[in-house]
Amino acid sequence: MSSDIDSASSAHAAGDPSGLPFDPPGSVRMTAELHYRYSDDRRPIVNQYLRGHRVGKGQHGEVWVCWDLSDDRRELAIKAVKRNNPRAEKMNMLRRRNIPASSHTPLTEKLGSLEHKIRKEIAIMKKCRHGHVVRLLEVIDDKLNDRIYMVMEYLSGGEIKWRNEQNEPVLQVDQCRRICRDVILGLEYLHYQGIIHRDIKPANLLWTADRQMVKISDFGVSHFSYAQRLAAAGRGNALDDANDPILLDDSDLSKRAGTPPFLAPEVIAEYNGDPSPSISASATSTTLPSLRSAPHIGSSSTVRPNTSQRLQITKAIDVWALGVTLYCLLFGRIPFRPPDSSEYMLYNIICKNDWEPEDTMGYDRLPTCGRKPKDKKSEGFVVMNLLDKLLEKDPNKRMTLDQAKRYVWFLRDIPHHQEWLRQTSPSRIDMVEVSESDTRTAMTTVRFSWGWPKRLTRRLSSLFKGVRPSRATSSRPDEDDFGVCSSPTIAVERHKSVSGRMSSSEFDEEGKRRGIARSVIVRNDSTPNMGRREESIERWARNASMSRARDSSRPPSRQRESKTLLPLDQSQPGASYSQGSTSRGRDNANTPLRDDAMFLGAGGVCNDPSSLISSNLPLGLNQSICHSPAVLRHPQPERIHIAPPTSVVPEPSLHDSGHSRHLTVRSATQSPSPLQQVAYESESSTTSEDDYDDLDDDSSFFRDTHRDRQAESEALQASTSLMYGGLDEDESDEETVPIEVKRRRPSVSVSAASPVPVSDFSDDAH
Numbered sequence: 228m229s230s231d232i233d234s235a236s237s238a239h240a241a242g243d244p245s246g247l248p249f250d251p252p253g254s255v256r257m258t259a260e261l262h263y264r265y266s267d268d269r270r271p272i273v274n275q276y277l278r279g280h281r282v283g284k285g286q287h288g289e290v291w292v293c294w295d296l297s298d299d300r301r302e303l304a305i306k307a308v309k310r311n312n313p314r315a316e317k318m319n320m321l322r323r324r325n326i327p328a329s330s331h332t333p334l335t336e337k338l339g340s341l342e343h344k345i346r347k348e349i350a351i352m353k354k355c356r357h358g359h360v361v362r363l364l365e366v367i368d369d370k371l372n373d374r375i376y377m378v379m380e381y382l383s384g385g386e387i388k389w390r391n392e393q394n395e396p397v398l399q400v401d402q403c404r405r406i407c408r409d410v411i412l413g414l415e416y417l418h419y420q421g422i423i424h425r426d427i428k429p430a431n432l433l434w435t436a437d438r439q440m441v442k443i444s445d446f447g448v449s450h451f452s453y454a455q456r457l458a459a460a461g462r463g464n465a466l467d468d469a470n471d472p473i474l475l476d477d478s479d480l481s482k483r484a485g486t487p488p489f490l491a492p493e494v495i496a497e498y499n500g501d502p503s504p505s506i507s508a509s510a511t512s513t514t515l516p517s518l519r520s521a522p523h524i525g526s527s528s529t530v531r532p533n534t535s536q537r538l539q540i541t542k543a544i545d546v547w548a549l550g551v552t553l554y555c556l557l558f559g560r561i562p563f564r565p566p567d568s569s570e571y572m573l574y575n576i577i578c579k580n581d582w583e584p585e586d587t588m589g590y591d592r593l594p595t596c597g598r599k600p601k602d603k604k605s606e607g608f609v610v611m612n613l614l615d616k617l618l619e620k621d622p623n624k625r626m627t628l629d630q631a632k633r634y635v636w637f638l639r640d641i642p643h644h645q646e647w648l649r650q651t652s653p654s655r656i657d658m659v660e661v662s663e664s665d666t667r668t669a670m671t672t673v674r675f676s677w678g679w680p681k682r683l684t685r686r687l688s689s690l691f692k693g694v695r696p697s698r699a700t701s702s703r704p705d706e707d708d709f710g711v712c713s714s715p716t717i718a719v720e721r722h723k724s725v726s727g728r729m730s731s732s733e734f735d736e737e738g739k740r741r742g743i744a745r746s747v748i749v750r751n752d753s754t755p756n757m758g759r760r761e762e763s764i765e766r767w768a769r770n771a772s773m774s775r776a777r778d779s780s781r782p783p784s785r786q787r788e789s790k791t792l793l794p795l796d797q798s799q800p801g802a803s804y805s806q807g808s809t810s811r812g813r814d815n816a817n818t819p820l821r822d823d824a825m826f827l828g829a830g831g832v833c834n835d836p837s838s839l840i841s842s843n844l845p846l847g848l849n850q851s852i853c854h855s856p857a858v859l860r861h862p863q864p865e866r867i868h869i870a871p872p873t874s875v876v877p878e879p880s881l882h883d884s885g886h887s888r889h890l891t892v893r894s895a896t897q898s899p900s901p902l903q904q905v906a907y908e909s910e911s912s913t914t915s916e917d918d919y920d921d922l923d924d925d926s927s928f929f930r931d932t933h934r935d936r937q938a939e940s941e942a943l944q945a946s947t948s949l950m951y952g953g954l955d956e957d958e959s960d961e962e963t964v965p966i967e968v969k970r971r972r973p974s975v976s977v978s979a980a981s982p983v984p985v986s987d988f989s990d991d992a993h
């Protein structure tokens with residue numbers, strides 16, 4: 228990556244209140260040391276990362292917000308993946324028996340272990356560095372507990388929500404356009420690197436905190452193709468490594484992977500035409516009503532076709548998925564809908580049927596004028612024509628990303644097309660190299676020199692408890708900001724649910740076991756922050772006191788005090804309730820929109836290339852560097868205000884039973900907002916202190932018992948990673964018995980509150 232980026236970004240990383248883009252310098256750290264401990268207020272800490280609330284749960288792991296204590300508490304996300312799951316593996320073995328062996332049986336299926344998947348995901352993410360791709364920063368391999376921690380950029384805006392409970396679109400057409408434009412740029416970069424994402428869908432597109440742009444996430448089923456890369460970048464730029472059977476085997480692509488409604492016809496071509504397929508009923512999902520005859524969409528089922536005709540799978544599958552995504556955003560429903568939720572029927576319809584638009588599109592209900600609008604100047608014609616080209620069933624005739632990027636609709640608000648196209652060309656960006664060694668070392672850099680039993684390590688750990696600062700047992704003043712905070716303007720109070728966890732592990736009321744450090748070990752020197760365990764704990768204690776000193780000198784707004792709820796436009800600039808990085812969005816909202824607001828990206832990033840500072844920066848990086856965040860806000864009709872926490876904070880041991888927050892939203896303008904609808908009608912954001920209470924060190928550091936997504940969403944998402952479907956049903960640790968649903972992740976339109984753990988080390992805490 229160019230030094231321009233490094234220099235520009237070194238001072239402006241994730242969560243920087245300056246609003247500049249997330250692009251920390253350096254490559255992904257492969258950490259060879261794991262320290263596991265708890266903060267004074269019982270929050271888990273892995274190495275330098277203090278864990279916050281859980282923001283999502285995938286098939287194989289969970290994602291948490293965390294703060295990098297070694298870097299001014301920069302807000303990041305950490306994905307914890309359980310590497311091995313014998314029970315799930317066994318189920319997968321059983322499932323595979325139902326798959327007929329043929330010449331088409333891909334290598335990846337034979338190698339389809341969860342470990343393989345994670346290795347590949349990490350190897351691919353490791354070197355992706357683009358403004359519209361979620362950045363991976365560090366990989367920590369906890370072999371002792373068979374867990375991988377992936378430290379990533381945190382996109383607190385959350386997933387793109389595209390429909391309400393009535394299946395109506397909630398995004399304006401203009402927003403849909405900008406979202407897709409961002410995705411095109413991110414995808415273009417990936418394809419240029421030889422990476423096919425394979426699971427493009429709204430749920431894998433994450434908003435930045437200020438909703439200025441979206442980024443592509445979840446590379447769980449992505450594929451690196453040497454051939455694709457050669458085709459895209461030419462031999463000169465391509466990786467010349469023919470020895471890696473995982474990355475260089477394109478037979479992986481012939482495996483059906485992704486989310487059923489978003490699968491391209493060529494991926495499921497064998498389901499085209501045969502009215503009576505043989506079906507292997509290994510479906511396990513219950514997210515959709517079941518049928519006797521066929522597995523259902525969203526299940527991890529195997530529909531066995533009678534034909535074995537396969538088309539070549541190329542990057543065009545991502546273009547198709549983009550078309551499906553655009554349709555979803557515009558109409559609030561998927562384009563191909565089987566009458567009976569049957570997976571086979573779905574595939575059949577995708578392969579054979581045409582799509583039909585609604586009468587209107589977007590939240591603003593612009594007329595589509597039918598499937599083939601006559602007025603070529605109408606918005607309806609432009610959009611239907613685009614959908615036509617993206618949803619072309621023949622991959623060879625399908626629109627390419629380059630064509631899409633140049634399509635009139637996407638260029639509409641960009642004044643200098645040619646310059647913008649030049650600036651955003653992936654050929655201007657350094658090549659990714661996903662080498663054999665990348666894949667091999669993606670998870671193998673940690674070596675454990677202590678293979679001691681847990682009981683022994685616990686005892687040893689207890690020896691070091693003395694160096695820990697005393698734990699706060701009184702109030703937890705920082706917890707109230709959970710969940711919501713946003714660039715836009717929302718009034719939020721929240722109720723915490725009473726929740727708890729029954730665990731086989733024991734810890735006393737004061738949580739003494741919580742001080743146990745998981746002793747793990749070290750061989751790699753690549754983590755400069757880490758030394759020996761004792762040193763680390765001492766350093767942590769030192770940092771804690773420094774942080775306390777720093778925190779005490781911070782202005783009151785940085786500390787978790789109650790504030791009066793004000794309409795945003797009445798509040799003082801900078802007097803944000805949100806802590807840390809996400810406060811900028813609020814500041815943004817105070818600033819009047821500039822005239823160039825219409826040159827904004829997905830959420831409002833200026834795409835006007837004439838104002839780019841550095842011609843070397845990839846889009847997204849450029850965008851934000853050249854503009855103050857104050858002028859990048861997307862013009863949204865609603866103003867959302869974040870209410871300060873006002874409730875009395877209970878003792879942690881009370882498990883927040885007395886702690887409540889209200890989540891309310893009010894609009895500062897008369898016009899209702901689709902974003903507002905999504906955010907609060909369908910989701911009640913309640914946060915539990917239990918986020919910090921799963922301290923059973925026998926199990927996952929990140930274990931929790933939050934409620935999963937809505938069934939409807941699950942229907943679309945459950946089959947993500949079909950390739951690995953059924954691998955990991957047993958993700959949660961068995962000894963944990965959730966006794967109550969606790970929290971849902973805050974919705975998109977309201978960025979997750981960022982409780983910078985100021986109070987962790989504040990004087991009050993002691």
Ligand SMILES: Nc1ncnc2c1ncn2[C@@H]1O[C@H](COP(=O)(O)OP(=O)(O)OP(=O)(O)O)[C@@H](O)[C@H]1O
Binds near residue numbers: 283382
């Ligand atoms: N970097 C991030 N910042 C914010 N939220 C994230 C981030 N990464 C993931 N998430 C959220 O966490 C959820 C779970 O992510 P994850 O990638 O594990 O699950 P998934 O998308 O279902 O993947 P999988 O296919 O492996 O199950 C996502 O739905 C997303 O909303």
